[in-house]
Amino acid sequence: MKRNVLFSRCDGPGLEHLRLFEQNGEIIADSLLIAIEEDTAFRAHYTIRCDATWYVRAVSLELLDHPARQLHLLADGTGQWHTANGTPLPSLSGCIDVDITVTPFTNTLPIRRLHLMPGQATEITVVYFSLPELQFQPVRQRYTCLSTSARGNMYKYEGLESGFTAELQTDHDGLILDYPDLWRRVWSERDEER
Template sequence: MRELRWVSEEGEGIEHLAFDARSDGFSAESVVVGQRYGQAYGLHYEVRCDPQWRTTYAWLKIVGGAEVELHGDGDGHWHDGHGVALSSIEGCIDIDIAATPFTNTLPIRRLQLAEGERKPIAVAYISTPDLQVTRVEQAYTCLALNDEYRYEGIFREFTADLQIDLDGLVLDYPTLFRRLPSAN
C-alpha cells in the first residue's frame, strides 16, 4: 500500500490518498479538504477497479452533505447503491472525481496508449461538492510513455499535460494539483 498527498494549486486544499495494488485489482481510499466555487468542503471517497483498471465501485461522501454510491460492471453498465440503473452514464468505463487528480490514473492505465496515440472517451464525471454525476467527453494522449499524458476536458475546453509516476499516479497537474514529497 502506498500513501501520498496532493495540494491544491488553485486555493486551500489537500488530499491524503491510500492506494493499493493487488492481483485482483486496485483500490484507493482518500480524504480531500478543499474549496471549489467559493465553497469549503470535506470529501471522503473510495474507488475500486478490476485488474484492467475498469472502475467497478465508487463511494463518495461530503462531510455533512451528499453521498453517492456507484457500481459498475467494467463494461459501461452502472447502478447506484439501491440497484437503480444509471442510464445517463451508460457506456462510461471510467469515473472522474473533480476534486482529485487520482481519477486521471484510471484511463491513463486502462487505455494503454502508445506514445503519440490519442483516445477520446466518455466518463462519469462527479462534480464537487454537490456530487452530481454526468456523462462528459474527455481525451487522453500519451506524450511520453509511462511519464507524461495530455488530458483534454472536451466538455469544458480544458487541457493539461500530466506528469505521472511508475504507478500512473499524477505527480503534477499544472494549475490544479501538485504532489507533495513522501514523508518516508
Template sequence: MLPANVIWKPHSGLGFEHLEISESNERLIFDSLVMGMNEQGEWVRTHYVIELDSKWATRKVTIRHLGKTDGLCLLSDGQGEWTNAEGEPIPELAGCVDIDISCTPFTNTLPIRRLSFAPHVPQEIDVVYFSAYELTWRRVRQQYTLLSADAGSSVFEYRAGSFVENITVDEQGLVLAYPDLFVRENLAMAEAGKA
C-alpha cells in the same frame, strides 16, 4: 508497485488530498480524504472510495461530505453498465468504464493505467464525471494523448471540452504535476527529513 499513501496539494490556495491505496479480495481500493474550498469559499471535507478490478476498470465509487448526511454511490460491472446503490440501472452511462472526480487528480490515473498508449495517438473515452462538491454526475467525453515517456515519468495531454492540459505522471500513472491545479508531495523526502 503502487505506494500505500499519496498526498497532493493545490497549486495555489489551501487544501490537500491524502489517498490510501490497498488491495482486498482481488480489488484495488483507493480511499481518499480531500480538504478544500468550494466555489462559495466554504471548506468541504470530501471522502471518496473507488474500487477497481484487476484490469483497472471501475466497479464502485462512493463520495460523501464528512459531517453531512449527503452522499452518492454508483456501481459498475466493469464493462460500462452502471447502477445506483439500489441496483437501478443508469442507461445514460452505458459504455463508460472510467470515472473522473472533480476534486482530485487521481482519477486521471484510471484511463492511463487501463488503456494502452502509442506516442501521439489520441484515445477518446466517455467517463462518468462527478462534481464532488455538488454530488452530481454526468457523462463526459475526454481524450488522452501520450506526448513523451522517460525513465520514471510520462507526459499526457488531457482534453475535456475546451479544457486542455499536459499532466506529468510517474511510472505507476499517478499524477506528479497537473499545472495550475495540483502538485504531488514527495513523501520519501518528507520521511527522510524526519530521520
C-alpha cells in the same frame, strides 16, 4: 502496489491524502479531501474500486460536513451503471472511467487502463462527479500519451466539451506528479522521483 500520497492544490487551499492498494484481486483508492470550490469549504471521502485491469466497479463519495451526504454507484466494467439498490442509470451507459472534479487521482484510471504508447490518443466518456454538489453526468475526454521516460510519463488531457487541456506529468504507477496550476504531489511513501 501500495502507495500513500499527498497532493496539494496550487490554485487555492486544498489537500488530498490518497491510499492506493491491492486487496483480494481489486485495486482500491481510498482518499480524504479538504478543499474549497466556489467559496465553499468542504471535506470529502471517496473510495474507488477497480478490477485488476483498472476497470471501475464501484464508486463511493461522502461529504463529511453537516449534514453528511453519500453517493454509491456500481459498474459492471463494460459501461453499465446502477445505484447501490440496483436502479439502472442508462444516462451513464458507455462510461468506463470516473472523474472527480477535485482530485488529480482519477486521471490515473484511464492512464493505467488504456496503456497508451507515445503518440497514441483515445477518446473516452467518463462519469464526472462534481463536489461539493455531489452530482454526476457523462463527459467526453481525450488522453494522449506525449512521452515516456525513465523518470515518468507525460500525457495530454482534453475535456472535449469544456475545451480545457492540460499536460500531466506522472510517475510509473500513473500517479500525478504535476497537474499544472491545479495540483502537485508533495509527498509519497514510495517516491522514486525525489
